[in-house]
Amino acid sequence: MDMAEQPRIKLPGQARKGEIIEIKTLVSHAMENGLRRDQNGVTIPRKIINRFVCEFNGQLVFSCDLDTAVAANPYLQFFAKVEEDGTFRFSWTDDDGSTLTAEEKIIVTA
Amino acid sequence: MKGPIAVLRRLSVAAFAVAGACGMVTDSNGAERVKTSAPIAIEGDASPRPWTRYPGWTTRNFSGFNSLASTASPPVALQPRKLDGPIVGDPAIGRQLVADRRRGGSCLACHIMGTAGNADLPGNVGPDLSEIGNAGRDDEWLFNYVFDPRVYNPETIMPPWGTHGVFNDSEIGHIVAFLKTLKEPARFASALDDPRKRPTPEEKRDNLDPLVNPGMWAVEKAQELWKTPGPNGSSCVSCHANPEAELKTWAASMPYWEPRLHKVLGVEEFVTRHAKATTGQVFLMQSDENTALAVYLRYLANGTPIHLDQTSAEAREAYSRGMALTTRKIGQLNVSCADCHSPDKGGLKWVRGQWLGQLRGQLDHFPTWRTSQQSVWDIRKRFQWCNVAIGADDLPPDAKEYGDLEFYLAAQNDGLKLNVPGIRH
Secondary structure: OOOOOOOEEEOOOEEEOOEEEEEEEEOOOOOEOOOOEOOOOOEOOOEOEEEEEEEEOOEEEEEEEOOOOOOOOOEEEEEEEEOOOEEEEEEEEEOOOOEEEEEEEEEEEO | OOOHHHHHHHHHHHHHHHHHHHOOOOOHHHHHHHHHHOOOOOOOOOOOOOOOOOOOOOOOOOOOOOOOOOOOOOOOOOOOOOOOOOOOOOHHHHHHHHOOOOOOOOHHHOOOOOOHHHHOOOOOOOOOOOOHHHOOOOHHHHHHHHHOHHHOOOOOOOOOOOOOOOOOHHHHHHHHHHHOOOOOOOOOOOHHHOOOOOOOOOOOOOOOOOOOOHHHHHHHHHHHHHHOOOOOOOOHHHHOOOHHHHOOOHHHHOOEEEOOOOEEEOHHHHHHHHHHHHOOOOOOOOOHHHHHHHHHHHHHOOOOEOOOOOOOHHHHHHHHHHHHHOOOOEOOOOEOHHHHHOOOOOOOEEEOOEEEOOOOOOOOOOOEEEOOOOEEEOHHHHHHHHHHHOOOOOOOOOOHHHHHHHHHHHHHOOOOEOOOOEEEO
16 A cells, blocks of 8 residues: 555644754655656656755745655654744645645643 | 553553453454454455565566465476586676576675675675685586586585576586685675674664654554444454453464464464454455554554464464475575575575574564555565566465465464564564
């Protein structure tokens, strides 16, 4: 069987004000690189996640462009400093224009 | 999806508490009693007929060779062939042929052969042939050893390259000409290339972390399916409201002999037939739904040692048939399960860059996520892949032969704790 469509996110539910937290994200995607051919020699069109964005309360935290050499099921791990309660919003943009999104809340203590 | 690990921990704690409180029957006889009284659909097959191979697998027809279900291979050569004269071959062509991965995986799959193929990851199932040119073997002996080694050694696990049509006479002539040039020990570009020094692979990833193992996503898919009503209006949860407690050991007692079908059923075929009989859902083997449920049912029993009920005469007969199948020579390469996986033969050695494991340790992590395939494979699909890889026709996943084989394999894994879904190359 293949993979589910739901993005995976791992970050602490709570953090202290000013703490640097680790965020892990994983999304299920074939990342077809556009260079392979099928059994009839026809090129399989490129279809990858080409952009990832993470925002916190509407403010950009981390973003990146992805290209053809990225393996299936892109896994991204990064850090963020949190100063207040809020919501991380994640989005993955596909070559076909569609976007997958996910959200995670965090509570910040003094 | 916050902290999937935390969710899993909560589940397993709850399961433990309930199982302890109500004193579940966990002995194998109890498990057997449950299974043989569970409703199952008797009629029909549990996978599509006619069975067709998966997309992307070779479409070659291997019906001219033995499979696990039929006998068709050419007769065994009994006498060496006499040659008309000395071999006329081109060592340069031979050097290419022995490293050609499209021909039965290449000679380098099993032999170190000096500088052939730049000594790139040769295997060590067979002897090192780097100095075969000094061994004083004549052309006829070398030719016949490649054409059909059974004329000299009936116990060999080497394929009969000529009798089974992988190489023709003139190609074998080129290979013999090359073998005669081999007179110096191999030199390896790195220690990894030398199969005697290559470290044994070890799987250390956290296979139960959904961020590490996409196979874990099958568990969530199955938990949704568990609550989804079938055509009869009922769902899994109608009868199994608390699977964490109720099914905490069940999968570790699978497969089992099913008297109503006169065959061995594994988890996957049981799911197909039980769902059909209860909720009316059709979850054929190798469908996403079937595989997800098969992963989940074993996941529920993770940590439980594999132990089969072999008390019935029929179960012991299934064991014997399964054992016999592991020594059955099949396919164009004419090898048996034991030839590659028994430590006194090819087991615990390298076939080119791939490690051949032994039977014990080959089941506790199935179904497993395969990073090279980007999908979850159950043990039946793994059997099918083994078959096709050695040039034998695969059988449908619910074939009774695979049932017997899985039964024997599970018995070889007795006592090993389930750890599903695994993650492997």
